[in-house]
Amino acid sequence: MRTLSRNTAAGSAPQHAPAAPAAPPVIAVRDVRISDRVTDREIVHGVGFELTPGKAVGIVGESGSGKTLTCRAVLGILPPHFEVSGGSVEIDGTDIATLTPRQWTALRGTTVGAVFQDPASYLNPSIRVGAQIAEVIRVKKGVKRREARRQALELLRAVRLRDPELVYGQYTYELSGGMLQRVLIAAAIAVEPRALIADEATTALDVTVQAEILDLLAELRERTGLALVVVSHDLAVVAQLCDEVLVMRQGEVVEQGPTHSVLHDPQHAYTRLLMAEHEQYGLDKFLTPKEAS
């Protein structure tokens, strides 16, 4: 695992403890506000969190709660006529508002990577998926074709695809949703970013496949110290993976804190509602008696 070994030191740390408390954050979001320029309405009313290496932050909320906009603001890819109207986002200590497009391009992929809900639409259907990953490596790392191919294969192995050689030569339509999401994760971590943003990355997948992807993210985080921002409408998904949770509703962070304390002592009514839905309509209700001991 040469390509992924840069941060192995962090990987040896226990899962729920960040690598070092003093480590500077990879991503620092400070009271970010996002407005629609056309209607002049504020959509996101102040979101803030710090993502240190090896840490995982989760954002939970319904569609329209502003969680995706927040992610997009961090990545500098807000949809047209949306803008960051307050606060700041720092990536590796640099305020992104000061970045030129060229600097942005350099930053994306190398420092921050991202995966989204619909993996098929982020890959070119007429190019073999392996070649697309190799392309990313070639451009970003400036290595030769053969080396890029070798590294791409290694990445496909790293995301636990069963037959990397076979998958390398396949097209998107030949792969299932779960496999495509793995390919995208492989592409996202190709240049060893220090943080990965997963926006509803497992929503469209079957439950068992979702668990596989979440396990993969957890493993990558342990092994390479990858910092994660996990966005989901499902509190349980976020709870499974993250140290810190932000609960968003209608553009507002209604609750924020360490996962453990949010789950055991939710302060806001909306968080309690989310949990009640899970407890009433999820598996928890059935499993609790057995696990209570």
Place this chain on the structure above:
Amino acid sequence: MTTASPEARPAGKEAGAPAPVLAVEGLEVRYGRGRRGRSALRDVSLSVAPGETVGVIGETGSGKSTLARAVLGLVRASAGSIRVGGEEVTGYGNRRWRALRRRGIVQYVFQDPLRSLDPDLTIEDSLIEPLLIQGVERTEAVDRARAFLDRVHLSAELLGRLPGELSGGQRQRVAVARALVTEPALVILDEPVSALDSANRVQVLEILKELRAAGTSLVFISHDLGSIAGTADRIAVLYRGELVEVGAARDVINHPRHVYTRLLVGSAPTLHARTADRSEREALRARLAG
């Protein structure tokens, strides 16, 4: 209705049970012919007693929608038998299927709330369609349909609207109401809540619970164990076209026997109850693959 647990209801399958609403025996469905064909379902046997709710769980490509479509006569069975309301329907041609369907014993709710209602018909027209097909007078059909709108907690104001003017959750509830207007003995729901956000999901699940309490048999197809768990009396697990496990809901969840079921339960995201850890899941996956 929120307090009734699944066990409180008669399972109905044991001693002196009434004839099942649906009985599927050794069902096989093949797509394509000859050597290039592949079977979507193999040797599936399942029965649904009157008033019972059976959850069918399976992932994409497990054959769960094929099962529903076979029961409704939308795909042909290659082998096995299907009995609907005590009537052997396996060899039925188009005409006899139509006659059977017109009686409205079995209804179907589709997954996609965006496309399950004709965009050019008003809610009223969509709602009364099954009744009109039965030959009911329009005015009477409208009267009867109104009552069912109530059952899914929608106001009669929506009757004049077009589907495009309703939210996804409202549309899905209209689709449920349409399935109910013929007062069917059995409603098959194919992923009824998968496309809905959590508030709407809860609402539809509540409606299903009320239906169950009212004695309608339900077959609830889903990939999400969580939404089935609270609604179904029994759970049937489909994996790659085969029924690998059938049992009382609580048993299947708490004591899954088949490897796939164990992985399924272990993969479900939960808040407090840790169902399985990463290494356990890894081991289960390896066993399933090997």
Place this chain on the structure above:
Amino acid sequence: MTMVRRVLSLTSGRIAVVILVLVALLALCGPWLAPQDPLATSDNTLASASGAHWLGTDYLGRDVFSRLLDGSRISVLGSLEVALMALVVGAVPGILSVYSGRAFEWLTLRLADTLVALPFLLFAIAVIALLGNGITQAMLVTGALVSPLFYRVSRAATLAVARSPYVEAAIVSGASVGWIVRRHVWVKVLPPIAVALAQTIGVGFVIVSSLTFLGIGVQPPAPTWGGLLASDLGYLSHQPWAPVAPALLIMVTVWACNLLADAIRDVSGEAGRALVDRRRARSRTSTSAPVPVGGSR
């Protein structure tokens, strides 16, 4: 019908409809409106426009304006014949091909492919050569030859509907094919067919004009737009402006047909509904009336 109202809510739709209604009136009443006998010759040949002859006279001294009015009937009737023939021959099998079994589907598909391969203008000329000079048989044959357009359009629209969950829901409730076509398919197939119809009428005008321009289909003294254009071109050196009138008439009519086709396309389907609703909402807000929530019917 809602469709008509929606088309008329568009400026382009209104323009197209006004022009086509005028052309239709010409076709209906043209021969009576003609101020002079379109066949009467005189010594006053190749005259310029004047009070007596609004568009001048041709090489035999016949009144051009009267001939234009009189000739409109053949052009309009001919193009309608093409379009209606194509509609009947194309749309009905197009819808049925989805429901009437594999053999019918295969047969009609291959037939449509074959018809597309035949050049219709040449074929029409050949038919006239075989059956004798007459515009109607030429038009009906041409209509059959353009029918694959309707076949394709109606088949595609039907296919899209036939696989939708709401049709399956109707099937599960015991609906017959007839019910499904009447209740679900027809409404969706109508707009694309209307588009194709408007287009085909335009094409029909071009074909009638082409044939009559070549002198095929109509016996010489009878006036037609294409025939007028042809004879005017022969005297271009004497009356360079003469071809403008028939040419403009043909052009404007065909343009109006295409404009109408576009308008129908714009207002049909979900997008069209939204478009019309938006316009309506805008005009409502401008008159400061309250906008009711979704009242598109």
